[in-house]
Amino acid sequence: MKKLLIPTFCFAVLSTVAFEEHISAAPLSAEQKTIETIKYVNVSLGSLNMRKSGKESAAVVAKLSKGTKVTVYSESKGWAKVKANGKEGYVSTAYLSTKKPGAVKQAVTATVKTTTKYVNVSSGTLNMRKSGNASAKIVTMLSKGTKVTVYSESKGWAKVKANNKEGYVNTAYLSTKKPATVTKASTTVKTTTKYVNVSSGTLNMRKSGSASAKIVTTLSKGTKVTVYSESKGWAKIKANNKEGYVNTTYLSTKKPATATKASTTVKTTTKYVNVSSGTLNMRKSGSASAKIV
Structure with a gap:
């Protein structure tokens, strides 16, 4: 009986030690270790944003094209922590597939019809x-x-x-049809030629058609002017390489005769000083109190 108990006891002790060693060497459970899986980017068009964290507002780390192979570390709340093209980040699980999608035919370029x-x-x-x-x-x-x-x-x-x-x-x-090209009805303004006709003095050429407008220059009688237009008693003209406005009253279609300078020759007579004594005062004006010249 004793012989039988000793081997049984030894077996029980050895079994306990072996069981404890087996427990300590057991691998981590599925919850305790990171499961790595391979998936592929599957977007209908464009690319998939890899972000800094699992948030739509997170910074974009990289853009992954359709068919890109990614290593998935974990998935939670619609986001997958992945590694692709040597970079790590988060992508939406909605655009990941276990099977590699067919290559996109480039011909599907969203060609806009024009x-x-x-x-x-x-x-x-x-x-x-x-x-x-x-x-x-x-x-x-x-x-x-x-x-x-x-x-x-x-x-x-x-x-x-x-x-x-x-x-x-x-x-x-x-x-849809090309309109006939406008033959540039050469915007040639029809002009007329007139002459300044003032009875005396000169004619003011002004900045605009107003008697109070600034004077550009003055035109003497007989000056030739090019008239562009006339309105409300004022003519827009060009004369002596200057442009402005003059009163139409003082313009004539015919060149007026040039005023012969009625040579202001004063008719004079000769007389002599005749005083009984002393001298005769020549004064500044016709007044006995005027200064003596």
């Missing part, structure tokens, strides 16, 4: 603005017939590109 139109204004130019608003800042002005590339049209405004600039124009002034 149309070609032409500026069609009756006069002047068409303003290209910063946004689709009549009060928006003007980017540039487009002349009639300018070719524009139209990206989109909405609420009476078209997003366009013309002359290497982009902006918005009013759709009312765009046409």
Whole structure:
């Protein structure tokens, strides 16, 4: 009986030691260790942002293209802690797949359908603005017939590109057909030639058609002037290489005769001083009290 108990006791002791060693050497549970898995970025278009932390507002560490292989350390609340392209961060689990997605055919480039139109204004130019608003800042002005590339049209405004600039124009002034180019009706202003005709003195040329306007210069009788326009008794003119306004009353279509300087020759007579005694005073003026010259 004793012989039987001793081996049994020894076996029990050895088994206990072995069990304790097995317990201490057991690996960490699934909760205690980080499980690394391989996944792939699967976005429909664009790229996936890898962020500093599991927050939409966190700084972007890198951008991962579709099919990028990532090592996933952990996943929690819709975010996965990953490593990809030698960088670590967080990505949304919604864009990770266990299978590598097919390569994106580059042909799916979101090609925007554009149309070609032409500026069609009756006069002047068409303003290209910063946004689709009549009060928006003007980017540039487009002349009639300018070719524009139209990206989109909405609420009476078209997003366009013309002359290497982009902006918005009013759709009312765009046409699918190129309008006939305006033959520059050479904006030649019809002018007439007239002459200054004042009875005496000179004629004032003023800054504007007003008697109180600043005097630019004075024109003598007979001066030739080019008349651009006449309105309300004033003529816009050019004379002696200067431009301004003069009163139409003093202009004539015919050149007036030049005033022969009625040589102011005073008729004189010769007389002699005749005093009984002394001398005769010559005074400053015709007055007995005037200073003696």
